[in-house]
Amino acid sequence: xxxxxxxxxxxxxxxxxxxxxxxxxxxxxxxxxxxxxxxxxxxxxxxxxxxxxxxxxxxxxxxxxxxxxxxxxxxxxxxxxxxxxxxxxxxxxxxxxxxxxxxxxxxxxxxxxxxxxxxxxxxxxxxxxxxxxxxxxxxxxxxxxxxxxxxxxxxxxxxxxxxxxxxxxxxxxxxxxxxxxxxxxxxxxxxxxxxxxxxxxxxxxxxxxxxxxxxxxxxxxxxxxxxxxxxxxxxxxxxxxxxxxxxxxxxxxxxxxxxxxxxxxxxxxxxxxxxxxxxxxxxxxxxxxxxxxxxxxxxxxxxxxxxxxxxxxxxxxxxxxxxxxxxxxxxxxxxxxxxxxxxxxxxxxxxxxxxxxxxxxxxxxxxxxxxxxxxxxxxxxxxxxxxxxxxxxxxxxxxxxxxxxxxxxxxxxxxxxxxxxxxxxxxxxxxxxxxxxxxxxxxxxxxxxxxxxxxxxxxxxxxxxxxxxxxxxxxxxxxxxxxxxxxxxxxxxxxxxxxxxxxxxxxxxxxxxxxxxxxxxxxxxxxxxxxx
Numbered sequence: 001x002x003x004x005x006x007x008x009x010x011x012x013x014x015x016x017x018x019x020x021x022x023x024x025x026x027x028x029x030x031x032x033x034x035x036x037x038x039x040x041x042x043x044x045x046x047x048x049x050x051x052x053x054x055x056x057x058x059x060x061x062x063x064x065x066x067x068x069x070x071x072x073x074x075x076x077x078x079x080x081x082x083x084x085x086x087x088x089x090x091x092x093x094x095x096x097x098x099x100x101x102x103x104x105x106x107x108x109x110x111x112x113x114x115x116x117x118x119x120x121x122x123x124x125x126x127x128x129x130x131x132x133x134x135x136x137x138x139x140x141x142x143x144x145x146x147x148x149x150x151x152x153x154x155x156x157x158x159x160x161x162x163x164x165x166x167x168x169x170x171x172x173x174x175x176x177x178x179x180x181x182x183x184x185x186x187x188x189x190x191x192x193x194x195x196x197x198x199x200x201x202x203x204x205x206x207x208x209x210x211x212x213x214x215x216x217x218x219x220x221x222x223x224x225x226x227x228x229x230x231x232x233x234x235x236x237x238x239x240x241x242x243x244x245x246x247x248x249x250x251x252x253x254x255x256x257x258x259x260x261x262x263x264x265x266x267x268x269x270x271x272x273x274x275x276x277x278x279x280x281x282x283x284x285x286x287x288x289x290x291x292x293x294x295x296x297x298x299x300x301x302x303x304x305x306x307x308x309x310x311x312x313x314x315x316x317x318x319x320x321x322x323x324x325x326x327x328x329x330x331x332x333x334x335x336x337x338x339x340x341x342x343x344x345x346x347x348x349x350x351x352x353x354x355x356x357x358x359x360x361x362x363x364x365x366x367x368x369x370x371x372x373x374x375x376x377x378x379x380x381x382x383x384x385x386x387x388x389x390x391x392x393x394x395x396x397x398x399x400x401x402x403x404x405x406x407x408x409x410x411x412x413x414x415x416x417x418x419x420x421x422x423x424x425x426x427x428x429x430x431x432x433x434x435x436x437x438x439x440x441x442x443x444x445x446x447x448x449x450x451x452x453x454x455x456x457x458x459x460x461x462x463x464x465x466x467x468x469x470x471x472x473x474x475x476x477x478x479x480x481x482x483x484x485x486x487x488x489x490x491x492x493x494x495x496x497x498x499x500x501x502x503x504x505x506x507x508x509x510x511x512x513x514x515x516x517x518x519x520x521x522x523x524x525x526x527x528x529x530x531x532x
Contacts, residue, residue, distance in 0.1 A: 024119060025112045028126045033105050035130060036140045039360060041379045042096045042386040043310070046142025047419030048437065049073040050092045053083045055427050062229065064422065064438050065430050067470075068493040071235040072438045075144035076222050077184035082142075092423060096142030097388045103146035104139035107153055107320075114157055115324050120338050121331035125323050127342065131349025133266040134312025135319055136357040137379045144185050145313070149320045151181040152191065156324050159195050160287050164202070168211055171199060175215020182219035186234075188317060189219075190301055194293035231492035231506045236443050240436035242305060244458045245446035251306035254373075254455050258307025261375045262315055266356060268348035269315050273299075276322035279329045288325050295321055309456035310378050360387075374454035412470050414462070430470055436460050440493055441486055446522060463521075481520040488514055 052064050052073055062079075064072040073079045081103075085095035108129070116122045129135050138145040155177035162170055178192040200208055213220075223233050262270050273295065280292040295318045302314045330341055349355070360383065370376070384390075414432045415421045422431045422438070435457055436442035447458035465476035469486070477483040488505045495502045508514055 044419035078144035107150040179216035239443040254306035255303035273322040276326035
């Protein structure tokens with residue numbers, strides 16, 4: 001009698017144990033996806049990118065105002081993903097929410113499938129992420145956070161399982177995850193610099209350096225394109241938010257307030273992030289320590305720039321990496337330790353901040369806003385206009401969203417919250433953004449300083465003659481130094497791409513050789529204010 005070959009019992013038992021340890025993955029994924037749909041929203045800042053997406057999809061190029069080439073978005077990879085979704089769906093709200101939810105669900109699924117080794121690890125990771133208001137909020141906001149999470153997960157999985165010696169393909173893939181993350185948002189590269197530096201130091205060869213450089217190619221290629229097309233390596237919001245003239249000490253103090261706001265409104269996010277870092281630094285796993293170092297480096301950067309006005313937005317990537325490190329560190333702990341961890345998570349998420357991640361705010365004001373810190377709960381403001389469940393039978397939200405403020409017959413419109421204003425005004429209206437996120441000249445002027453300045457909202461005074469300049473296409477700026485500066489800037493953002501004059505202006509502008517013109521303008525402006 002013929003016998004069929006069978007697997008050894010030990011392999012069968014291990015396979016069954018593997019299936020049992022992953023049996024909860026799909027139910028937990030469904031819960032997470034349902035939560036994102038219930039709490040979904042799109043913020044005004046997402047529509048800043050959506051206006052560029054709309055122009056790009058309709059053949060106007062990667063522009064915000066059609067008259068000039070200005071990189072208004074800070075997340076090129078996410079912008080291209082949004083463009084694909086928008087081209088497919090033809091609806092800005094649906095494209096933003098569905099892309100966010102889908103990418104977030106993929107990241108969540110891979111995390112649960114690849115990182116935890118038992119059901120305790122699954123439940124710990126899930127409970128932290130689902131109870132984190134910041135993570136839930138920015139998994140569906142239309143901003144780039146979902147792609148940042150997915151790429152951080154890919155980097156961590158590849159890096160933490162890297163062998164010695166490291167195969168060339170693995171080093172390339174690790175670097176590629178970092179390169180794509182920087183392509184998605186430049187400052188997230190800080191999360192990976194310690195780990196990449198460690199790998200390159202461990203190998204110390206031209207081959208390793210070349211492979212790492214090849215992995216960074218998506219980001220480097222975009223930088224080359226940005227200099228050619230826009231004339232600058234950094235997006236316009238960099239100049240609007242980080243080159244303001246506000247003292248570094250004041251920004252750092254505001255950054256501390258941003259951390260304290262997160263602890264007050266959403267304690268689980270930073271408590272779990274720092275818990276993971278402390279446990280890893282006290283442990284023996286060397287690779288884990290370099291990821292923890294990246295988290296600290298990134299958090300230090302967020303502190304130094306003053307944080308943001310969106311509560312918790314910049315803490316989701318450190319939390320996501322922290323969850324990976326924490327699960328690896330404690331999933332084999334004793335039963336009492338496991339109960340202690342679950343108890344702490346439930347206390348932070350359900351008692352100290354009672355299920356804020358599950359809330360469906362319907363406040364009457366625009367946003368839950370802390371007037372003393374300038375930090376807002378953005379989902380609380382935009383949920384009632386943009387939640388996916390509020391769509392009508394035609395897939396529209398027009399009866400629930402703020403009406404567009406621009407008018408097609410108006411050539412130039414001035415505004416501050418320019419996301420929905422810009423998108424719904426259409427491509428033919430020129431928007432002057434007084435917060436300078438979308439305005440190339442105002443972004444390079446010092447912010448209007450006062451004691452009540454709000455983080456992320458650095459207003460600029462519109463120079464005399466600037467409005468007439470934009471309306472007529474002729475330089476009417478009254479100050480001679482600023483008029484000369486604008487001529488060079490306008491050549492960069494509106495002139496023919498390949499002229500020698502434009503490339504000379506690009507070089508001189510990026511090396512600070514026109515800065516004296518701005519200084520002269522500012523000195524005259526201060527003198528005018530001081531005149532009796």
